[in-house]
Amino acid sequence: MSRLGYVRRRAPRGAGRRRAEQTIAAVVCESGPRLFSDPYYARLLVACEEALTAKGLPLMLMTATPATASLTAPRLVAGAVDGVLLIGARARHPLTVTLAASGIPVRCVGRPPDDVTLPFVDADNADGGRQVAEHLLLSGRRSIAVIAGPPTLPAARDRLEGFRRTLFDAGITSVPVAYGDFTRSSGAHAAQWLLQRVPNLDAIFVASDLMAAGAIHTLIRAGRKVPDDVAVIGFGDAPIAKSMSPTLTTVRQPVEEMATLAIKLLLAALTEENGPPADSVLPTELVVRESG
Amino acid sequence: MSRLGYVRRRAPRGAGRRRAEQTIAAVVCESGPRLFSDPYYARLLVACEEALTAKGLPLMLMTATPATASLTAPRLVAGAVDGVLLIGARARHPLTVTLAASGIPVRCVGRPPDDVTLPFVDADNADGGRQVAEHLLLSGRRSIAVIAGPPTLPAARDRLEGFRRTLFDAGITSVPVAYGDFTRSSGAHAAQWLLQRVPNLDAIFVASDLMAAGAIHTLIRAGRKVPDDVAVIGFGDAPIAKSMSPTLTTVRQPVEEMATLAIKLLLAALTEENGPPADSVLPTELVVRESG
Structure with a gap:
């Protein structure tokens, strides 16, 4: 069946778990130093945390470079995590492929690479x-x-x-x-x-x-x-x-809006409710200042 | 027994789990915006991640303010996490008390408040x-x-x-x-x-x-x-x-050394090996520049 493009629909893992027990992990495809030095991640993750906290869920954060993905992946797919927000997925990143095949609900912030099909939210x-x-x-x-x-x-x-x-x-x-x-x-x-x-x-x-x-x-x-x-x-x-x-x-780029929308998408996938449409691309806007 | 000060020694949770399946959570007693804006946390967590990665373990990061501790605590004590590095524990913080009573190996970066007994690493x-x-x-x-x-x-x-x-x-x-x-x-x-x-x-x-x-x-x-x-x-x-x-x-203050030592302490607790002594206080040093 899978050769024809059909994929068996697994029941969402979170479906059998009460909300108070569900765990959402945000996985940033970056090293620790970059995570803490680029203000993009701070804005994005603070907004993710706010959106989750409003729903009574804490944020669990992990990083995964291609070198450390083999450490991160087993924790995510072993059943401890009910949904993953994948941030900054890259081509040939081992975690991207593992997650796409895992059956865990995954939503991406930032369009995933062409070799992987996962719903995403991105800026234009x-x-x-x-x-x-x-x-x-x-x-x-x-x-x-x-x-x-x-x-x-x-x-x-x-x-x-x-x-x-x-x-x-x-x-x-x-x-x-x-x-x-x-x-x-x-x-x-x-x-x-x-x-x-x-x-x-x-x-x-x-x-x-x-x-x-x-x-x-x-x-x-x-x-x-x-x-x-x-x-x-x-x-x-x-x-x-x-x-x-x-x-x-x-x-x-509307960083906070991207975070909020991605969390909405992911929570909708966990509860099998109809969420916002997948693959949303939010508008970007040139801000003219002095440098050019 | 507990009234006499004895505490039943539970087997470390990680003991029955292979290293490749163990999960260490770093829990920062702060809000997301502070976590990402204070360079102390960046230095500390990057060093924690390096020390863990060297041992084949990923870092899982969570935040817990007094307001969100009730969301974070169930994930930590439900068995998904084998050890906790508690960063910046405060007096009257609900998570500190919950963790101290949970039986999960916990090591603190920063001396815990007087009402809680947990091994720690701190700067002087x-x-x-x-x-x-x-x-x-x-x-x-x-x-x-x-x-x-x-x-x-x-x-x-x-x-x-x-x-x-x-x-x-x-x-x-x-x-x-x-x-x-x-x-x-x-x-x-x-x-x-x-x-x-x-x-x-x-x-x-x-x-x-x-x-x-x-x-x-x-x-x-x-x-x-x-x-x-x-x-x-x-x-x-x-x-x-x-x-x-x-x-x-x-x-x-020796931030990186504190992180490395705290991780060593925690991993030793997981394997029941003899680790470095608990309650280590590392020296601080005045650096004289222009402002005073």
Whole structure:
């Protein structure tokens, strides 16, 4: 049957358990240091915790890098956990495949990789990339580069593809790309790499605000004025975006709404109630400040 | 029997379970927003995760404020968790009492409140307070105030008592105290309160670096020079201590060592091996920078 695409529908594990005994785990596909240093996770997990607490459920949090997934997975599938919120699932991540096959209700925050079918909530990353590209084109920028996120992360790919497609449609077919891992230092290094290869660049789209802060630091040290010489646009609208100098033009994503909706989806799956539609993509919005 | 102080020794739950199936939960007695905004927890939990991963165990993280403890407790005592690392236990916190009575191996990071007996690892908070007091006395400060942490938290009480006792022994018997909750804004408000009541103060000992940052902000806005008019000493040696202006004199605590030792203690309890001695208090050290 499974070869024809049919999957046996197992009874939700939580169905036989009272709400007061159910346990929801949020699993972040990241290392501990990144979990605690990127404000995206803080916002997302605080909102998840609030949504669960309102329903009388605590939040249990775990991390799982590809290296530690083999430690995390047995605890999740052994029956102690009734539902999983999977955050930032990546391609070729062993946990993603294990969970998809486990029968445990799983809902993703962030579109899962193409090789896995799991219901998700995401921000419209591709449209965010489109908005940035149109803004840069309208500002007259023409020598445009990208500092992208990890290519295994669908959100990072969507941001890059939405951006590149819009430039392509406008006749800009060559867009240099450097890759970072969403940390500030990776943004600084990527900007250094781009400056060496594209000395005349006049704009960089950076796939996260932390990386954008690192990139701006590199540009200023290299004697470039931001935004006069080089426009820099971030992604995420993190708290630092407003306090940086220059303040950061970026793409706002509805992090709290994503968390609340994903928890609703997951709880509906546990109780077999009709929840909100799966695969929701919430709108993103360009926030224009000083940097570009 | 229990009235005579004897307690029936239950077999550790983990004893019958293979290591690959055991689950350790770190429970932070804090709200989600505080967990993600105070760098102390990031340092501590990243070190816990590293120590556990080295032993082939994942970290499961939960929070429990007095308001949400009733949600967290059933998951911990229902048998899904083999050992608990309890972080920042407070007086009159319902979870502390429940865990102490549960028979689950529990080890604390931070001395538990006096009404609960649980093995712990802690920094020498009282001696940290003593070092700050001696430093201020040697610098000639005489109108000295304190911004303390929550009085229900033993670490906060120890810092205050070590400080006050040293000043008392030096003949300074009146030390105004304002209380904060370790957030930056509570430090700013507490400094405002102290300035109104003790206009001639020349030193403040602040029980956390984040609160010290808030206090310095208030002092500078009130036209006081730090450290010329008012010395400010923090506690914790958080990353911001070095990047503030003026840089912050503070007390370093061995956060990573506390985490590693507490995990060792807990794993030894699970396997009934002889671990390091319980109730370890690790040394703290004054780090003199510009603020006082």
